[in-house]
Amino acid sequence: MGKGTITVHHVRAVLRGAERRGIDTVPLLQAAGIPPLLLGDDRARVTPVQFALLFRALYRATQDEFLGLGSAPSRPGTFAMMCCASLGCRDLGGAMRRGIAFYRLFPGGPDLALTTDGPEAVFAVRGDLGGRDEDRFLTECLLIISHRLCSWLVGRRIPLLRASFGYPPPAHKDEYPSLFGCPVRFGQTRTEAVFDARWLTAPLVRDEAALEQMLRRSPFELLSRRAYGTTVAEQVHRDLGRALLASPRLPSLYETASRLALSPATLRRRLQHEGTSFQQLKDAVRRDAAIAGLAEGREPIAELAARLGFSEDTSFHRAFRRWTGTTPGAYRLGQ
Structure with missing residues (x-):
């Protein structure tokens, strides 16, 4: 809806049909590891794995390939x-x-x-x-x-x-x-x-x-979401994502521009034309990695923060709240 996270808008939308049928969706959300409280914040996001688990749960609950969202059911098969x-x-x-x-x-x-x-x-x-x-x-x-x-x-x-x-x-x-x-x-x-x-x-x-x-x-x-690499923003996002897997330090705009064979000014201009910026893409890469790490649930929050390049837990907490509207601890406890 790929490795990028999915907006809570799609989570709300996929639940509509089941809710109209009177199905209790809270257990389905919890089984998918999605804190129900996230649905109240427009900034919240979930991982592709969480969304796929919810989709499958709704498929089983509704016995409808259209999940109750069509004008008539579509039987499985x-x-x-x-x-x-x-x-x-x-x-x-x-x-x-x-x-x-x-x-x-x-x-x-x-x-x-x-x-x-x-x-x-x-x-x-x-x-x-x-x-x-x-x-x-x-x-x-x-x-x-x-x-x-x-x-x-x-x-x-x-x-x-x-x-x-x-x-x-x-x-x-x-x-x-x-x-x-x-x-x-x-x-x-x-x-x-x-x-x-x-x-x-x-x-x-x-x-x-x-x-x-x-x-x-x-x-x-x-x-599942595809990254087609057809825009400069996608190329930058992919480059930053790969870099984060290797080191907490993300490359600078100048380093990224060099890898893409662009001047820094040209890279800024093209990203602006596509409605984003280098800093927004860096935040998105860290945000998606943070949500994925919290959803997996095995890594202590302090270690996750350090792996993502935050020198202090407090700065990670502030950033996560800005990205999603909640704290890392609340996100993990709500699952």
């Missing part, structure tokens, strides 16, 4: 059968059209569409899923999973030219470019992903054995 049906096609275009036709067989299923506009292919999620997906979580999942399934089918990542969303930008809008690996636009007429139409003629390279293996990890493998 539906996605697998759609994949089996699509696998028999000769090329990607045929597989996509067959998958869309498959879901149209079910009353209340998602309204998906594939069209071409000159050199561009457009995959769209139309409608509002019965008005039950107010957070647009299921809508965005359909877009992400469809794109990544298509890439899996042809054995190569299909670059998206752009992604558009038929609603205003959310508070976590800055995460979308790295999530989709392309420019994003909000407030558009519909929600869609656009790619080069030549991909529609790409042959499928997967067989039933590969599909069976993929389905064991699906949809979590397809949904």
